[in-house]
Amino acid sequence: MIDPDRLALEFQTLLNIESPSKKEGKLAYYVATIFEALGYKCFFDRSSENTGSEVGNLIVKIPGTLPSNPIFFCAHLDTVGPCENPKIIFDKGIYRSDGKTILGADDKSGIAVLIEIGKVLKENVIPHPPIEFIFTTCEEIGLLGAKYLDYNLIDAKEGFVLDSENPVEVINAAPASYQFEIEVKGKSAHAGLEPEKGINAIHILSQILAGLSFGRIDEETTMNVGIIKGGNYVNIVPDYASSKGEMRSHSEEKLLNLQNLIQNQLDKVISSYPKTEDALPSGKVKFEKIFKAFNISLDDPLCKVVQKAGEKIGLNITFKRREGGSDANVFNENGLKCLILGTGMQKVHTTEEFIRLRDLIITANFVLEIIKIKGEMV
Ligand SMILES: [Zn+2]
Numbered sequence: 001m002i003d004p005d006r007l008a009l010e011f012q013t014l015l016n017i018e019s020p021s022k023k024e025g026k027l028a029y030y031v032a033t034i035f036e037a038l039g040y041k042c043f044f045d046r047s048s049e050n051t052g053s054e055v056g057n058l059i060v061k062i063p064g065t066l067p068s069n070p071i072f073f074c075a076h077l078d079t080v081g082p083c084e085n086p087k088i089i090f091d092k093g094i095y096r097s098d099g100k101t102i103l104g105a106d107d108k109s110g111i112a113v114l115i116e117i118g119k120v121l122k123e124n125v126i127p128h129p130p131i132e133f134i135f136t137t138c139e140e141i142g143l144l145g146a147k148y149l150d151y152n153l154i155d156a157k158e159g160f161v162l163d164s165e166n167p168v169e170v171i172n173a174a175p176a177s178y179q180f181e182i183e184v185k186g187k188s189a190h191a192g193l194e195p196e197k198g199i200n201a202i203h204i205l206s207q208i209l210a211g212l213s214f215g216r217i218d219e220e221t222t223m224n225v226g227i228i229k230g231g232n233y234v235n236i237v238p239d240y241a242s243s244k245g246e247m248r249s250h251s252e253e254k255l256l257n258l259q260n261l262i263q264n265q266l267d268k269v270i271s272s273y274p275k276t277e278d279a280l281p282s283g284k285v286k287f288e289k290i291f292k293a294f295n296i297s298l299d300d301p302l303c304k305v306v307q308k309a310g311e312k313i314g315l316n317i318t319f320k321r322r323e324g325g326s327d328a329n330v331f332n333e334n335g336l337k338c339l340i341l342g343t344g345m346q347k348v349h350t351t352e353e354f355i356r357l358r359d360l361i362i363t364a365n366f367v368l369e370i371i372k373i374k375g376e377m378v
Contacts, residue, residue, distance in 0.1 A: 002116060007364055021141045028054075045153055057137055057149050059135075060132065071131060074160070076327060086104065093357050114162070116364050143327055163327065171342075175220070175249050177246060180259070182244075184230075186198065186241075208265055217249075222323070228242075247259075259287050305374060306370060
């Protein structure tokens with residue numbers, strides 16, 4: 001039923017349509033035209049007002065042949081850079097770029113699979129529940145499309161995000177992520193003439209950071225400091241320094257503990273740092289939630305469906321947790337229970353990105369089988 005040649009051709013077409021974050025318009029309209037031609041209802045939400053993209057998220061509704069709960073599938077429209085003027089090379093069953101751009105299989109492999117599924121469902125009599133496709137914008141710049149998705153337009157309460165690497169590894173858990181920014185204020189003074197009148201913000205900040213642990217904190221938690229700023233002249237005591245970092249964990253509680261740890265460390269260093277006659281050092285830390293963790297139990301019916309679909313077509317499906325965030329974090333947070341499926345894309349976000357056509361075909365068959373199993377369960 002899946003037509004491998006047609007899938008390959010469509011995938012290649014998608015790879016040639018540039019779609020960096022916020023400039024997904026051309027790709028989104030192309031994809032919408034295909035689904036419209038198949039007779040499916042397509043529309044955009046109004047998320048572009050908040051994401052800054054040219055277009056909203058594209059939603060496609062495929063009516064069910066069975067009266068049952070709808071399911072959704074999602075792929076994101078945008079890619080990271082560099083992506084200008086891609087030259088796609090297909091050799092020995094593998095798609096690559098010429099090394100000057102990313103390939104864009106992340107996540108056009110997911111889009112290609114869903115287009116093929118749309119066609120197969122049109123051409124064949126396959127009992128299936130109502131299906132919704134969600135094509136999000138701005139995934140690569142903070143999951144913005146998913147964050148501003150109009151959830152009132154989505155009827156499904158469970159589904160799948162096609163946005164991972166290995167087609168036989170299904171992601172059922174992902175960590176939460178927070179970013180932090182530490183700011184320290186001191187007092188400037190001439191470093192040679194009157195250093196005792198200054199309070200060195202860089203020195204304070206470095207003491208705060210030196211008292212914290214970074215890297216792998218435990219088996220499910222990481223923390224990184226990635227940016228540090230402060231000072232303008234070597235002969236001036238700097239009055240300001242700041243630093244940004246992030247923390248991830250599969251346990252929200254551990255992230256709260258880390259936040260308390262940073263706050264306490266900051267308070268301790270600030271309060272013990274020598275004051276001058278007329279000035280006190282001060283500091284503050286801000287935390288921003290980037291995404292929430294999710295963890296779908298292996299006993300959940302959604303995992304069972306995936307397991308069964310895999311068995312049916314001879315795939316040995318395993319479940320894994322992943323360390324990055326994706327639209328699935330935001331969907332799960334908004335009550336759309338979902339797993340992440342791999343499409344075969346590899347070395348994503350690099351100019352060495354590649355994908356085997358074989359894996360793309362496996363993914364399409366796997367998704368179709370999931371839909372069939374869902375139909376049989378009604
Ligand atoms: Zn992706």
